[in-house]
Amino acid sequence: MKPVIALVGRPNVGKSTLFNRLTRSRDALVADLPGLTRDRHYGEGRIGDRPFLVIDTGGFEPVAKEGIMHEMALQTRQAVAEADVVVFIVDGRQGLTPHDKTITDYLRKTGRKVMLVVNKSEGMKYTSVTADFYELGMGDPYVISAAHGDGVHDLVVEALDFAFENRAEDEEELEPADHGIKIAIVGRPNVGKSTLINTLVGEQRVIAFDMPGTTRDSIEVPFERDGKSYTLIDTAGIRRRGKIFEAIEKFSVVKTMQSISDANVVILLLDAQQDISEQDAHIAGFILESGRALVVAVNKWDGLTSDQRDQVKMDLDRKLDFLSFAKTHFVSALKGTGISQLMKSVDAAYAAATANLSTPRLTRALQEAIEKQEPKRKGSVRPKMRYAHQGGQNPPIIVIHGNALEAVSDPYKRYLEKHFRETFNLVGTPVRLEMRTGK
Ligand code: GDP
Numbered sequence: 001m002k003p004v005i006a007l008v009g010r011p012n013v014g015k016s017t018l019f020n021r022l023t024r025s026r027d028a029l030v031a032d033l034p035g036l037t038r039d040r041h042y043g044e045g046r047i048g049d050r051p052f053l054v055i056d057t058g059g060f061e062p063v064a065k066e067g068i069m070h071e072m073a074l075q076t077r078q079a080v081a082e083a084d085v086v087v088f089i090v091d092g093r094q095g096l097t098p099h100d101k102t103i104t105d106y107l108r109k110t111g112r113k114v115m116l117v118v119n120k121s122e123g124m125k126y127t128s129v130t131a132d133f134y135e136l137g138m139g140d141p142y143v144i145s146a147a148h149g150d151g152v153h154d155l156v157v158e159a160l161d162f163a164f165e166n167r168a169e170d171e172e173e174l175e176p177a178d179h180g181i182k183i184a185i186v187g188r189p190n191v192g193k194s195t196l197i198n199t200l201v202g203e204q205r206v207i208a209f210d211m212p213g214t215t216r217d218s219i220e221v222p223f224e225r226d227g228k229s230y231t232l233i234d235t236a237g238i239r240r241r242g243k244i245f246e247a248i249e250k251f252s253v254v255k256t257m258q259s260i261s262d263a264n265v266v267i268l269l270l271d272a273q274q275d276i277s278e279q280d281a282h283i284a285g286f287i288l289e290s291g292r293a294l295v296v297a298v299n300k301w302d303g304l305t306s307d308q309r310d311q312v313k314m315d316l317d318r319k320l321d322f323l324s325f326a327k328t329h330f331v332s333a334l335k336g337t338g339i340s341q342l343m344k345s346v347d348a349a350y351a352a353a354t355a356n357l358s359t360p361r362l363t364r365a366l367q368e369a370i371e372k373q374e375p376k377r378k379g380s381v382r383p384k385m386r387y388a389h390q391g392g393q394n395p396p397i398i399v400i401h402g403n404a405l406e407a408v409s410d411p412y413k414r415y416l417e418k419h420f421r422e423t424f425n426l427v428g429t430p431v432r433l434e435m436r437t438g439k
């Protein structure tokens with residue numbers, strides 16, 4: 001599981017600046033998709049080959065008793081509780097404030113690992129920018145400039161090293177049983193996740209579940225259907241009680257993100273009897289960024305009039321247009337309708353996500369795309385694409401080799417992606433393109 005870093009601090013110390021620096025999307029194709037709204041509080045980062053999750057707890061206000069600030073404080077507490085490391089940011093230009101002390105007291109009580117970080121330190125001496133903060137009793141502060149990037153890399157490496165050591169101590173890494181396609185069922189509370197799980201696995205003898213002894217309390221549920229093996233992984237907030245699965249925890253974005261990244265295929269569950277919400281769109285955004293294969297299931301389709309059904313379909317087209325690469329099924333988890341087709345699409349999405357695309361076939365498809373439409377010049381430079389090979393699976397990564405490929409425009413990349421998708425029938429999986437210029 002990816003280590004989780006929470007950014008904590010009073011307003012204006014630079015949390016969102018640091019968040020943006022850490023999560024800056026590596027994938028322009030994802031960044032530009034129309035309709036995709038990002039959740040600016042949760043993101044994925046990567047240093048070298050080490051991925052991690054970052055939470056920006058903007059609006060830290062631990063004293064409020066009610067209202068929106070109280071809500072935010074609850075979210076902050078949940079984020080801190082779920083983090084491996086808390087990065088507590090203070091402002092080196094403003095110096096120590098009473099608010100910083102309040103936060104320190106709160107963090108101390110949580111027992112989390114805290115790294116005290118002095119931001120806005122560019123052009124300042126370590127001793128002068130940190131002098132104020134020793135009073136907090138958190139040892140030698142780290143010093144960074146989120147805006148300029150100074151010290152950020154080292155900070156993250158230390159945070160990850162710490163998270164790694166800490167994990168190794170109190171949590172044995174679970175080696176998941178190799179049991180078919182790994183599926184995560186995600187969606188906001190009450191869309192019908194536990195009902196769907198019960199429909200899928202309820203009547204079967206479940207071989208192993210509720211792996212005890214881990215702080216993160218993960219579950220893996222192998223099951224079979226139509227003679228095929230699957231494993232449900234880590235579905236956030238769902239636990240087995242006796243013979244049935246129930247939603248027992250409040251919604252956790254972190255757990256949702258973790259399950260998505262551990263899965264081969266994600267089933268995004270939506271509720272046909274409710275409007276598609278911002279939370280649905282955010283979850284969809286996480287799936288897209290993760291690169292996992294996806295099937296959309298619109299649940300509670302039973303009992304809707306045909307007008308209502310049309311309404312739902314329009315709502316989907318309008319709000320989740322960026323998921324059009326995935327198959328959508330209209331199902332009733334309660335009545336069990338549409339589930340077999342849903343699982344067929346899960347199989348198909350997995351097959352597409354793990355397809356073997358040979359260099360000759362990819363190169364031929366590339367040549368066809370170029371013959372139909374050449375990439376435009378950028379200034380006096382014309383990009384020259386020569387051949388393509390597969391750089392990875394789940395999601396398929398197509399690496400294109402040639403010269404001056406930095407001049408290939410985003411619309412042209414999307415055109416290429418569409419062409420590869422159609423040629424190789426890559427339904428249900430994102431496709432990533434990488435451009436590699438020879439010299
Ligand atoms: P947040 O409220 O904690 O999320 O803070 P923001 O990230 O919105 O930053 C607050 C202000 O501080 C903005 O005007 C930023 O441009 C500025 N800021 C953030 N990081 C730095 C830094 O490293 N150096 C300087 N000089 N300003 C910074």
Ligand code: GDP
Pocket residue numbers: 187188189190191192193194195196246247299300301302303331332333334335
């Ligand atoms: P979760 O929070 O996502 O796990 O949602 P649950 O599975 O607990 O379902 C929330 C509510 O929706 C429960 O009252 C279910 O009985 C109901 N529900 C789930 N699936 C369906 C469905 O297909 N049709 C209808 N009408 N209700 C459903």
